[in-house]
Amino acid sequence: MxxxxxxxxxxxxxxxxxxxxxxxxxxxxxxxxxxxxxxxxxxxxxxxxxxxxxxxxxxxxxxxxxxxxxxxxxxxxxxxxxxxxxxxxxxxxxxxxxxxxxxxxxxxxxxxxIPDAQDRARDGVVVDLSRKRVLLDNTAANLTYKEFELLQYLVLREGRTIERAELISALWSAGDEEVPNERTIDVHVRRLRSKLGDYEDIVRTVRGVGYRFDRHADVSVRHTSTPSPDLF
Incomplete structure (x- = not known):
């Protein structure tokens, strides 16, 4: 019908x-x-x-x-x-x-x-921590330094929900021009997601707590020689 x-x-x-x-x-x-x-x-x-x-x-x-x-x-x-x-x-x-x-x-x-578009979609997301870049379907995402630092912090703590206060403490220092608060984190996350496009849901919102990185089958992470700080 x-x-x-x-x-x-x-x-x-x-x-x-x-x-x-x-x-x-x-x-x-x-x-x-x-x-x-x-x-x-x-x-x-x-x-x-x-x-x-x-x-x-x-x-x-x-x-x-x-x-x-x-x-x-x-x-x-x-x-x-x-x-x-x-x-x-x-x-x-x-x-x-x-x-x-x-x-x-x-x-x-x-x-x-559109088989060609499907083929490109299979490239997925590459979070390259060694080169400080993110590839979306083999195309570099135009992330700012702070946006990449935010994503990297979540990626290195994969599966763990990070509170906004922890993100502020870890990613901003006293000498920064921007005075951060919880709203600042939400704004940066929103901008980061908009640049991730179809893959925005790799950064998950945990209501009332904070944010979490969720790895999908089409997401790969290229680590530096330094292991995740949460792995022992």
């Missing part, structure tokens, strides 16, 4: 028709083949449990809220929710991973049409 996409243009108020006037045109529905009709729609929501928790909620509550909204707007509507499961650490935007996991025809077609 094909998926119809409803027109997303803002709705307008249609004046009441007078006798003899032509009937107002029905809302236009795109990509509906001849002989078919729209029977509903699909809304893909890309978010994992960690991001939901950081927003103060969880996937179940989001689903129930959306179902309640549909029932409020159209009491006769029927809803069905399906959770998209993907391999841990699957790269790409959350919503794209969801669409592929749920076999969205458009996403599958696009996935098949």
């Amino acid at each position: 094909s998926i119809a996409h409803l027109d997303s243009r803002p709705a307008t108020i249609t004046p009441i028709s007078r006798v003899g006037d032509a009937a107002p045109a029905a809302p236009r529905i795109r990509a509906v083949p001849e002989g078919t009709e729209a029977r509903g729609f699909v809304l893909y929501v890309g978010i994992d449990e960690d991001k939901a928790a950081a927003a103060g909620t969880d996937l179940g509550r989001i689903v129930e809220a959306l179902k309640a909204l549909a029932a409020e707007l159209a009491p006769s509507s029927e809803t069905y929710a399906a959770v998209a499961l993907a391999p841990r650490g699957a790269g790409g935007r959350d919503v794209d991973v969801v669409r592929l996991a749920l076999q969205d025809p458009t996403a599958l077609a696009k996935h098949r049409q």
Whole structure:
């Protein structure tokens, strides 16, 4: 069964028709083949449990809220929710991973049409501690010195949640021009994630505590001769 996409243009108020006037045109529905009709729609929501928790909620509550909204707007509507499961650490935007996991025809077609992009995606992330650089799909990420230091600190303590206070103490000194606080850490993490692109989730937020580096299958770390300070 094909998926119809409803027109997303803002709705307008249609004046009441007078006798003899032509009937107002029905809302236009795109990509509906001849002989078919729209029977509903699909809304893909890309978010994992960690991001939901950081927003103060969880996937179940989001689903129930959306179902309640549909029932409020159209009491006769029927809803069905399906959770998209993907391999841990699957790269790409959350919503794209969801669409592929749920076999969205458009996403599958696009996935098949760009094999070169898929090949590049397999290069993954290389955190090169010896050369102080990060490669994303074989392209150097434009990280500032402080952003790299922040990522390196998390990488060397892989799997351990680091509190913001510890990051401030370790990465800033009394002589720095910038006077850091917890908000400073959040800003630097946000900028770092934006530069990591599709791989932003290697830096995880642990709500109410701090941040953690999570190594995925497509992430490799090139260490210097100095071992991690947390390994004995």
